[in-house]
Amino acid sequence: MRIRDAEADDWPAIWAFAQPIIAAGATYPWPRDTPEAWTRSFWMDKEPPGATLVAEIDDQVAGTVEIHPNHPGQGSHVANAGFMVDPAFRRRGVGRALGEAAIARAAADGFLAMQFNAVVETNTQAVGLWHSLGFTTLAIVPEGFRHPVHGLVGMHIMHRKLGS
Template sequence: MQIRDAAESDWPAMWAFMRPIVEAAETYPWAPDTPEDWVHAYWMERPAPASRLVAELDGQVAGTVEIHPNLPGQGSHVANAGFMVDPAFGRRGVGRALGEAALARAKADGFYAMQFNAVVATNTHAVKLWHSLGMSTLALIPGGFDHPKDGLVDMHLMFRVL
């Protein structure tokens, strides 16, 4: 597996798996009908110190992460990140590789810590992965996510010093 900076030419492959993830509305707080141009701008067009990476496996884009300041100004020393992995590459270590790479990139880019604001509690594989990479759940936001199948479920607020 290769982790590298995402290029604009990666976008069609990225959107091919990102779109169904967004539409499923089970792990991201975005509306299921969030348009491609909005997701593209959010993921690919943020200025530095934001960055985006892809994982390549078997010659294909298997997943992606975008890293950005969690807040502006006096909160900009803490990073935030969003991850999406192509379900076709699930259980092959793509999420772990992207998580490790995101933590390393955030540290290299001068961030002090990583914070995840909204890890959906029903996404148990992600919660377990982030805990294994040293993220701590600081709080559970009760009913913070309106899951399309499970109704109101908790969200983890997670944090780790880099």
């Protein structure tokens, strides 16, 4: 597996798995019909210290992460990130590799911490992964996410310091 900066030519492969993930409504709080143009701009158009990375397996985009400041101005020293893994590549360590790469990249780019604002509690694999990578659940927002199968479920707010 190779982790690298995303390039414009990666977008069609990313959108091929991002669109069904968004449309499923199970892990992202975005509208299920979020347009491609908006998603592409949000995911790909990052100004430093933001970044978009992809994981490649056998020259195919297997997953992606976008990194950006959690807030502007006085909150810009804390990174936020979004992750998506192509279902065809699940259970191959792509999420962990992207998580490790995002932590390293955010630290190298000067962020002091990373915070996730919306990890859906029914996404137990993601919650477990982030805990294993040193994130702490600061709070769970009760009924903060409208899951298409489970109804109202909680959302974890997770945090991890970066660097030493």
